[in-house]
Amino acid sequence: MAERVLLPRRRLLRGAIAGTGLGLLAGCDALSRSERFVDVLGVAEHLSMRAQRALTGNRxxxxxxxxxxxxxxxxxGSVDPRTPEYLALKADGFSGYRLRIRGLVERPLELSLDALRALPQRTQITRHDCVEGWSVIGKWQGVPLAHLLDLAxxxxxARFVVFHCFDDLGGDGSRYYExxxxxxxxxxxxxxxxxxxxAPLPIANGAPVRMRIERKLGxxxxxxxxxxxxxxxxxxxxxxxxxxxxxxGYDWYGGI
Structure with a gap:
């Protein structure tokens, strides 16, 4: 699936420059750092998202x-988060874990793992496509996010959903988000x-809860x-x- 990967902006830009022969000219790297030119590519990404959705719908x-x-x-990515809050939860087998649904909702929620297991479930066997070019197939079980949103x-x-995570991939004290x-x-x-x-989700694969958004890259x-x-x-x-x-610099849509 590597040919379908949406490249980071700078790599995409350089590929476009090379395709027109402009890569032979001095100063092309300066162009790749141009905020105005990157903004143009951002518009192209938006058009690409609209085109893909027009073709695939909700398939x-x-x-x-x-x-x-x-x-x-x-x-x-992260395989064993070392942030204090995650280490504390891991130490007690995630018994204190709560998934919080918050923000622009009428009814904020806090759900333990037992509460999640008691909700409607979906099981799916799908392929995970990494931006690095490899793929793997796994069987996932969990609660449809649509059901959680309907409850909340x-x-x-509300226009977007932001996922907040325990891991600090950058090592700078921030937390991963998507x-x-x-x-x-x-x-x-x-x-x-x-x-x-x-089996219960392994720590290396995102325990206790991760999102599966199957029409997206990893x-x-x-x-x-x-x-x-x-x-x-x-x-x-x-x-x-x-x-x-x-x-x-990666593409926000990240669709496949």
Whole structure:
């Protein structure tokens, strides 16, 4: 699936420059640092998102038989968070864990793992496509995010969902975060997953709860999630681009 990966802005820019022969000219790297030119690419990304959605609608990602489950589900990014709050939860087997639904909702929620297990469930066997070019197939079980949002009752102003995580991938004291719009949040295969391959979610794969957003690349599927916040914009989080990797230059939509 590497040919379908949406590249970080600078790599995309350089590819476009090379394709027109401008890469032979001095100063092309200065162009790649131009905020105005990057803004133009941002518009192109938005058009790409609209085109993909027009073609695929709300179609489901491919689901596979159990015979195709990979022998092991390769972890990536953070694999063992060392933040104090996560270490405390891990020490007691996540018995104190709560998933919080907050922000622009009529009814904020706090749900333990037992409470999540008691809600309607979805199980799906899907392929995880990493931006690095590798893929792996796993079986996930969890609560559809649509059901959680319906319980919380989003306010009319809500447009995006921001996922807050326990891990500090950058090592600078910040916390990993990610976001999607309500269309992807309500997709039937978007689930708050707590099981992988019929077992409790391993720590390396995001325990106790991670998001599966199956129409997205791997970096759009955050691990170690503790809060789901409904907002009218994501500009106030991190560097304002909608996610940890987006703040480094990755595409916000991240669709496949």
């Amino acid at each position: 489901l990602a491919t689901e596979f038989p159990e015979s195709m489950i990979s022998p092991g589900f390769r972890p990536n 009752r989003p306010k009319p102003a 976001s999607v719009d309500l269309l992807d949040a309500y997709h039937p295969q978007t689930i708050a997953a707590y099981k992988l391959n019929d 970096y759009k599927q955050p691990k170690y999630v503790h809060a789901v916040e409904l907002v009218d914009a994501y500009a106030g989080f991190g560097a304002g681009k909608g996610g940890y990797w987006e703040d480094q």
